[in-house]
Amino acid sequence: xxxxxxTKGAVVFTLAAALLAGCTGNGGTDVSxxxxxxxxxxxxxxxxxxxxxxxxxxxxxxxxxxxxxxAVWKWIxxxxxxxxxxxxxxxxxxxxxxxxxxxxxxIMSVFPVEAQKYGPQGxxxxxxxxxxxxxxxxxxxxxxxxxxxxxxxxxxxxxxxLNDGAGAGNRMTFLYxxxxxxxxxxxxPKTWEEMYETAKKxxxxxxxxxxxxxxxxxxxxNSFAPQFGIYPFFFEDPTTGKIKLGVTDxxxxxxxxxxxxxxxxxLIPPDWLSMDYKAWxxxxxxxxxxxxxxxxxxxxxxxxxxxxxxxxKFMPPPLGYGTKAYSPKGDYExxxxxxxxxxxxxxxxxxxxxxxxxxxxxxxLSWGKEGETYxxxxxxxxxxxxxxxxxxxxxxxxxxxxxxxxxxxxxxxKSLSNANEQYSHTEAAKYDYPVINSLPPLSGEEKSAISxxxxxxxxxxxxxxxxxxxxxxxxxxxxxxxxxxxxxxxQKVIDTYQIGLDRLKKNSK
Numbered sequence: 001x002x003x004x005x006x007t008k009g010a011v012v013f014t015l016a017a018a019l020l021a022g023c024t025g026n027g028g029t030d031v032s033x034x035x036x037x038x039x040x041x042x043x044x045x046x047x048x049x050x051x052x053x054x055x056x057x058x059x060x061x062x063x064x065x066x067x068x069x070x071a072v073w074k075w076i077x078x079x080x081x082x083x084x085x086x087x088x089x090x091x092x093x094x095x096x097x098x099x100x101x102x103x104x105x106x107i108m109s110v111f112p113v114e115a116q117k118y119g120p121q122g123x124x125x126x127x128x129x130x131x132x133x134x135x136x137x138x139x140x141x142x143x144x145x146x147x148x149x150x151x152x153x154x155x156x157x158x159x160x161x162l163n164d165g166a167g168a169g170n171r172m173t174f175l176y177x178x179x180x181x182x183x184x185x186x187x188x189p190k191t192w193e194e195m196y197e198t199a200k201k202x203x204x205x206x207x208x209x210x211x212x213x214x215x216x217x218x219x220x221x222n223s224f225a226p227q228f229g230i231y232p233f234f235f236e237d238p239t240t241g242k243i244k245l246g247v248t249d250x251x252x253x254x255x256x257x258x259x260x261x262x263x264x265x266x267l268i269p270p271d272w273l274s275m276d277y278k279a280w281x282x283x284x285x286x287x288x289x290x291x292x293x294x295x296x297x298x299x300x301x302x303x304x305x306x307x308x309x310x311x312x313k314f315m316p317p318p319l320g321y322g323t324k325a326y327s328p329k330g331d332y333e334x335x336x337x338x339x340x341x342x343x344x345x346x347x348x349x350x351x352x353x354x355x356x357x358x359x360x361x362x363x364x365l366s367w368g369k370e371g372e373t374y375x376x377x378x379x380x381x382x383x384x385x386x387x388x389x390x391x392x393x394x395x396x397x398x399x400x401x402x403x404x405x406x407x408x409x410x411x412x413x414k415s416l417s418n419a420n421e422q423y424s425h426t427e428a429a430k431y432d433y434p435v436i437n438s439l440p441p442l443s444g445e446e447k448s449a450i451s452x453x454x455x456x457x458x459x460x461x462x463x464x465x466x467x468x469x470x471x472x473x474x475x476x477x478x479x480x481x482x483x484x485x486x487x488x489x490x491q492k493v494i495d496t497y498q499i500g501l502d503r504l505k506k507n508s509k
Contacts, residue, residue, distance in 0.1 A: 052348030053083040055105035057098060058403040060088040063391065070398030071373070072405075075364050080355050082348050086403065099123045104340040106349050109402045110160050112151065112441075115338055119159025120444050125339040125346075127353075128158040134354035136361070137161060140407060149504060151336060154443045161353060162336040165362075165408035166400050169297050171330040172223040173428045174315040177290040192227065192258050192320040195291065199267040202290055210269040212262055213289035215280035217273045218462045221255070223293050226326035226433040227317045228255045233461065234493060236501060238434035243497045245490050247461065251321035253478055258320060259469045273466060281305070284312070291315070296428055300389060300421045314424035317431050326433040335402060356406035366409035368397060383416060390416045440500035450496050453489035460488060 060066065066086055073084050087105055089095070098104050099118050110124075118124055131138045141148040144164065151162045176188065184205060189195035195212070202211035214220045225232040228251030230244075237244040246252055262268045269275060269283070283289040284302055287310075299312045306312070319325035339349045355361040367374055367381055374381045386392075390413040393399040400408055414425060442450075464481050467473040473481075 049081045049351060050348075051081045051083070052345050052351075053085060054107060054345055054348055054352060055085050055087055056403050057087045057089065057095070057105040057108040058401070059109060060090070061394075061401070064394035064398075064401055066401070067398065070401075070404075071368060071396075072365055072398035072401075075369065076352070076355070076404075079360065079364065080348075080351055082352055084352075084403075102342070104342060106340055106343040106345050107352065107403070108338050108340065110336055110338045111334055112160070112162070112336065115151070115160035115336065116153060116441060116447075119153065119157060119338070122341055124159040125341050125343070125349075126157045126159060127161060127339065128152070128156060130350055133347075133350050134357075136354045136358035137406070140164075140357045147332075150332075150438065152441070154441055154446075154500065154503060160336040160338040161357075161406065163333040163406060163408070165333075165366075165405070165410050166413070167331040167333045168410050168425055168429070169295065169413070170333065171296045171425075171428050171432075172293055172328055173296045173299075173424065174291070174293050174317055174327075175299050175312045176292075176315045177284075177310060178313040179309055179311050180287075180290050188315050189318050190316075191325075192318050195318045196258065196261055196267070199262065199291065200265060203265070203267055206287060206290075209288050209290070210267060210283065211289060212268050212291045213275065213280060213283045214268075214272065214293050215275040215277060217275065218466055220293065221465065222437055223328050224255055224259070224320070225252065226328050228252065228320040229322035229326075231328070231433075231437045232465075233458070234439060234497060235437055236435050236439075241501075241505075243439075243494045243501055245485065245494060247465075247485070248482055253475070254321045256465060256468045256478075257475060260471060260475070263469055264471060296424055297390070299424055300417060301391065303420070304389065311420075313420065314427055316427065325431065327428065327431045329432040329434070329436045331429070331432065332436055337403065337406075353406065356404075362405075362407050362409055365399065365405045366412040368399065373397065381412075381415070383412075387416060390414070392416070439497050440504045442496065442500045446496055446500065450489070450493050454493055456488050457485060457490060457493065460484065 058066070066088055068086070073086070077083055095108060095110065095114060095118075098108065099121075104123065108124075110118075115124060119126070127134075127137075131141075147162050147164055151160055152158050180186075180202070181188070184201070186198055186201065189198045199211040203209060214223075216223070221232045225246060228249075230237075230246040230249045230251050232246040232252055232255075234243060234245055236242070259268075263270075263272070269289075271279075280292070280294075281302065284292065285305060296314070299314060302312050317325040317327045337353065339346070339353070343349050356365060370376060370381075373387070374383045376382070383393075387396065393413060393416070394401050398404050400413060414422060417425070464473065464484075468475060468478070468481075
């Protein structure tokens with residue numbers, strides 16, 4: 001059975017070769033120079049594409065509430081003759097309900113795990129069979145095989161396309177109140193031990209504070225672990241190229257011991273497990289916390305709200321264990337777009353996906369239009385004065401919001417950042433962990449064989465680490481914790497994902 005699966009996988013993961021072969025007819029168009037599918041040689045006339053209307057399901061964001069009159073929809077209509085009717089998720093079950101009802105929008109924003117779940121069930125179109133109709137998307141995938149392999153199933157199916165370009169904004173970075181540090185002659189901590197000592201000094205200076213705050217609960221360990229040389233759950237170990245359970249590494253125990261010290265000395269809030277965004281902002285704004293780890297864009301967002309000279313600044317990740325401190329490699333995107341297998345507007349849906357990966361689509365959906373959103377000064381584009389910060393592009397124009405782009409030119413958003421924020425992006429890139437925290441895709445049969453074990457392991461892992469950090473379980477029980485992970489079935493999960501990883505590497509050559 002295993003041999004049969006691998007053989008089937010080889011058919012797909014000849015994806016790169018298939019893409020290249022499919023593009024030879026148009027000269028192997030590169031994404032950086034490709035033109036939209038509606039373009040034709042000089043001197044010829046083109047027939048305008050047929051008008052169409054597509055339903056597009058996306059998430060709802062409080063940071064940039066969706067608007068029907070966003071300029072991106074107008075620009076898309078002008079270039080493609082497609083009208084987009086945006087529909088919003090009303091909750092975590094919105095996609096599942098849409099699939100179950102059979103009344104699916106033409107295009108849906110999805111995560112890879114959703115594509116892998118609903119695609120094989122027949123809900124989503126297998127886009128790999130339609131790439132010849134999307135030369136710009138095909139060219140993009142050739143230029144970015146790393147993206148192509150993350151969106152391709154073990155059998156070669158492609159049930160969604162991933163967004164790309166805006167991943168730099170997804171980095172999780174350390175940040176600190178440099179005004180507070182300067183006031184008290186404190187230095188940026190270079191190690192977790194130094195960060196602990198600095199937090200203790202801040203606690204003495206501000207007794208009502210919790211100097212170190214973070215808002216993703218136990219999930220924040222995914223951001224802390226790279227400073228200790230690992231990711232904490234299952235991941236591809238960059239030193240061996242093999243699947244590993246991170247908590248079995250000595251660095252994981254060191255990380256948990258450090259967090260226990262922070263908790264025991266009231267240097268992190270007692271409700272750290274349930275800290276939400278609103279509470280996190282209040283800690284930062286009200287001098288309750290001075291060191292944090294957050295999405296890099298929050299440095300800029302919070303600096304517009306802080307008063308009286310208060311200021312957040314990027315901080316290199318402190319070393320916890322090993323020889324080099326890393327931040328999680330977050331410069332990639334995990335959202336994408338799927339087409340309903342039941343769409344009655346297939347040609348238009350394919351045309352939409354192809355446009356948002358075309359040179360013209362990338363340009364206008366990143367920068368807008370000259371005179372309307374930007375001017376050109378000394379050969380460089382400059383956004384109009386009414387756009388003061390990157391988030392204004394999302395709020396006012398819809399640029400870089402879910403479903404409005406395939407690949408985006410991040411330099412557009414970055415151009416509105418001030419010197420401090422541009423410094424943050426430049427510096428943060430120097431500390432990326434060698435691999436992303438992502439596991440290889442599995443076949444449905446492989447996934448079913450370990451899904452129950454994975455769920456049990458995750459629940460036990462999360463509850464156990466929380467208890468270790470809060471001192472409810474002594475660290476003397478660490479070996480017993482690892483033994484229980486083994487008993488539940490961690491090795492079977494490792495072996496299964498190793499099959500997927502070996503297959504992926506073999507067929508990506």
